[in-house]
Amino acid sequence: MSFRLFGQKHFLGIDIGTTSIKVVLLQKTNGKLELSNYGILEKYGHLERLNDAIQTSDFKVLEESTALLLKKLLSQSKIGREKAYMALPGFASFVSLIELPQMGNKEIVQAIKYQAGQYIPMPLREVTLDWHLVETLGEKIKVLLVAIPTDTIGRYVKITEMAQVNLQQLELESIAVARLFGRKEKGTFAVVDIGGRTTSINIVDQGSLRLSHSIDTAGGDLTQVIASGLGIDPLRAEKIKRSYGLDLQNRGEVDVVRLLTPLLDVIKREIEKAINNYYIQTKRTVGKVMFTGGGCVLPGLEEYYKKTLALPAFRADPFNQGLIVYDPKLAPLIKNVGPTLTTACAVVFKE
Numbered sequence: 634m635s636f637r638l639f640g641q642k643h644f645l646g647i648d649i650g651t652t653s654i655k656v657v658l659l660q661k662t663n664g665k666l667e668l669s670n671y672g673i674l675e676k677y678g679h680l681e682r683l684n685d686a687i688q689t690s691d692f693k694v695l696e697e698s699t700a701l702l703l704k705k706l707l708s709q710s711k712i713g714r715e716k717a718y719m720a721l722p723g724f725a726s727f728v729s730l731i732e733l734p735q736m737g738n739k740e741i742v743q744a745i746k747y748q749a750g751q752y753i754p755m756p757l758r759e760v761t762l763d764w765h766l767v768e769t770l771g772e773k774i775k776v777l778l779v780a781i782p783t784d785t786i787g788r789y790v791k792i793t794e795m796a797q798v799n800l801q802q803l804e805l806e807s808i809a810v811a812r813l814f815g816r817k818e819k820g821t822f823a824v825v826d827i828g829g830r831t832t833s834i835n836i837v838d839q840g841s842l843r844l845s846h847s848i849d850t851a852g853g854d855l856t857q858v859i860a861s862g863l864g865i866d867p868l869r870a871e872k873i874k875r876s877y878g879l880d881l882q883n884r885g886e887v888d889v890v891r892l893l894t895p896l897l898d899v900i901k902r903e904i905e906k907a908i909n910n911y912y913i914q915t916k917r918t919v920g921k922v923m924f925t926g927g928g929c930v931l932p933g934l935e936e937y938y939k940k941t942l943a944l945p946a947f948r949a950d951p952f953n954q955g956l957i958v959y960d961p962k963l964a965p966l967i968k969n970v971g972p973t974l975t976t977a978c979a980v981v982f983k984e
Contacts, residue, residue, distance in 0.1 A: 827928030852928030879933025
């Protein structure tokens with residue numbers, strides 16, 4: 634494993650989600666990345682008021698208020714303004730896997746400029762393009778085309794400037810997470826990142842992202858359906874969701890399971906659609922599904938999807954995958970917060 638900057642000892646990863654901000658401070662220890670510190674700031678107002686979130690209902694991040702929250706989190710976590718790496722949200726991007734004739738990098742750039750309009754549903758002058766060569770097949774190559782609205786990039790850069798963070802790099806979260814888990818898993822698998830207001834479904838093959846899309850069904854919806862169905866306060870519903878979820882053995886809340894199942898099935902159908910689409914395109918079969926993000930910390934979720942997807946399904950994070958080490962004393966905490974910190978760790982982690 635190598636790291637982005639020679640001589641750098643500490644790495645700050647930042648993940649600004651729709652309803653929370655996560656930061657991790659990693660350090661190099663004996664050739665490995667080790668968790669030095671972390672912080673999580675969650676906003677629960679969105680459970681009662683849609684726009685009381687870090688990002689609005691149209692998913693545009695609010696620069697000034699977000700910068701203040703980021704500064705507060707770094708200060709309370711006693712983390713400095715180290716050289717930082719920040720994630721860009723998957724829902725703000727357009728990702729396509731395209732096939733081109735065998736050609737050099739300069740020719741790829743020209744080909745992408747010429748063909749990008751076929752894959753991006755907005756004017757090219759309004760987006761920033763990037764690409765990654767993912768596979769060579771005989772006389773053909775497969776290229777992952779990424780387009781992010783330039784306005785979105787500007788908003789995140791402005792946040793770091795206002796928060797006085799020394800930003801080194803912005804990276805699309807789905808690419809970073811695919812690289813992270815692809816370090817260990819070399820086959821074809823799905824990564825489902827369940828956030829507060831969006832769920833990202835990604836297909837990873839041979840260590841790199843191949844397919845990605847986001848849906849609006851996510852952790853906040855699970856909380857809302859419990860609150861509405863049981864006639865209780867959203868904050869209490871959030872506690873019930875996190876404490877008991879689908880685990881009937883702990884509580885016997887059959888009503889909660891009945892309320893959650895339709896939304897979990899929405900996510901299941903989208904996972905199946907992504908898996909089937911990738912098989913149609915490549916004839917490659919997805920062998921497992923990995924769940925990450927704060928919304929996957931739902932008791933019984935793994936067992937539910939193992940049964941309904943008929944595939945190995947498990948909760949994943951960089952710590953339980955052995956990719957980032959930590960003080961054993963933190964084990965009880967890491968078990969609960971690990972998936973929440975996945976993206977913040979991923980933007981730092983690099984082979």
